Amino acid sequence: MHPDLVIAAEQVNVVRSGRHLLRELNWQVELDERWVILGPNGAGKTTLLNLAAGRSHPTSGALHVLGERIGRTDLQELRTRVGFSTSALSERIPGGELVRDVVVTASWSVVGRFRESYDEQDVVRATNLLREWGMGSLTEREYGTLSEGERKRTQIARALMTDPELLLLDEPAAGLDLGGREDLVTRLTRLAMDPDAPATVLVTHHVEEIPPGFTHALLLRDGAAVASGQVQDVITSDNLSETFGMTLKVSYGEGRYAAISAR
Numbered sequence: 292m293h294p295d296l297v298i299a300a301e302q303v304n305v306v307r308s309g310r311h312l313l314r315e316l317n318w319q320v321e322l323d324e325r326w327v328i329l330g331p332n333g334a335g336k337t338t339l340l341n342l343a344a345g346r347s348h349p350t351s352g353a354l355h356v357l358g359e360r361i362g363r364t365d366l367q368e369l370r371t372r373v374g375f376s377t378s379a380l381s382e383r384i385p386g387g388e389l390v391r392d393v394v395v396t397a398s399w400s401v402v403g404r405f406r407e408s409y410d411e412q413d414v415v416r417a418t419n420l421l422r423e424w425g426m427g428s429l430t431e432r433e434y435g436t437l438s439e440g441e442r443k444r445t446q447i448a449r450a451l452m453t454d455p456e457l458l459l460l461d462e463p464a465a466g467l468d469l470g471g472r473e474d475l476v477t478r479l480t481r482l483a484m485d486p487d488a489p490a491t492v493l494v495t496h497h498v499e500e501i502p503p504g505f506t507h508a509l510l511l512r513d514g515a516a517v518a519s520g521q522v523q524d525v526i527t528s529d530n531l532s533e534t535f536g537m538t539l540k541v542s543y544g545e546g547r548y549a550a551i552s553a554r
């Protein structure tokens with residue numbers, strides 16, 4: 292496998308309970324790329340992210356993540372190399388957990404504080420990451436008391452804690468109000484523009500949430516790729532209409548996309 296390839300999927304199928312959740316997927320992500328995955332509910336976006344995070348296996352086909360063949364490798368080791376922000380993980384975080392501990396425990400791939408003391412270096416890194424994500428004044432707060440936007444930013448800081456080679460973000464803007472969404476898009480733009488940031492894959496339902504600086508897009512419908520490639524070639528009215536099964540008109544300005552139904 293080429294060393295610049297972070298994800299390489301060849302003819303990947305995922306079948307669960309007799310249902311095809313992903314079909315014949317071919318997809319490649321390189322080191323310096325920032326991808327967005329778009330598609331309607333049930334299209335297979337989370338299924339694909341779970342595969343890339345080493346949390347499940349394809350039914351057939353070949354999937355390599357960071358040079359490791361999924362299904363033939365120690366997934367526990369791979370998981371520390373992949374930062375994964377998902378609401379499924381958020382739901383497992385005890386409400387009484389301190390924000391700083393939510394981030395620092397990523398070092399051991401656990402949630403819930405399980406050691407009495409941490410390495411000073413880890414605490415410093417967690418605190419710095421929280422500051423970068425606008426959570427500097429809330430490190431001693433209980434996670435359960437945070438707003439949705441604050442939780443999302445804490446989850447991303449946690450995902451970055453292990454200095455991952457691949458960052459996976461599953462719907463980070465879901466549930467945010469307009470201000471919260473715009474704040475997050477600005478922060479993700481900054482991350483996308485950082486040459487030292489890891490390869491990133493962001494799942495969303497809305498083209499409005501594509502941060503400037505994201506380079507590539509994959510459109511999924513019913514588990515199959517409708518289009519894949521450079522973001523400006525993929526996010527078009529025709530492709531979006533086919534993906535969402537309705538006639539949509541895409542516009543672009545100030546580095547941002549918008550979509551409305553065409554009448």
Ligand SMILES: Nc1ncnc2c1ncn2[C@@H]1O[C@H](COP(=O)(O)OP(=O)(O)OP(=O)(O)O)[C@@H](O)[C@H]1O
Nearest residue numbers: 307308310312330331332333334335336337338339
């Ligand atoms: N273990 C399973 N067995 C059967 N069907 C499953 C299983 N897991 C997921 N599915 C189904 O697979 C489809 C794809 O699910 P997935 O969560 O990947 O979609 P998604 O694109 O992330 O959707 P959403 O946008 O709603 O989060 C859904 O219809 C879901 O119900």
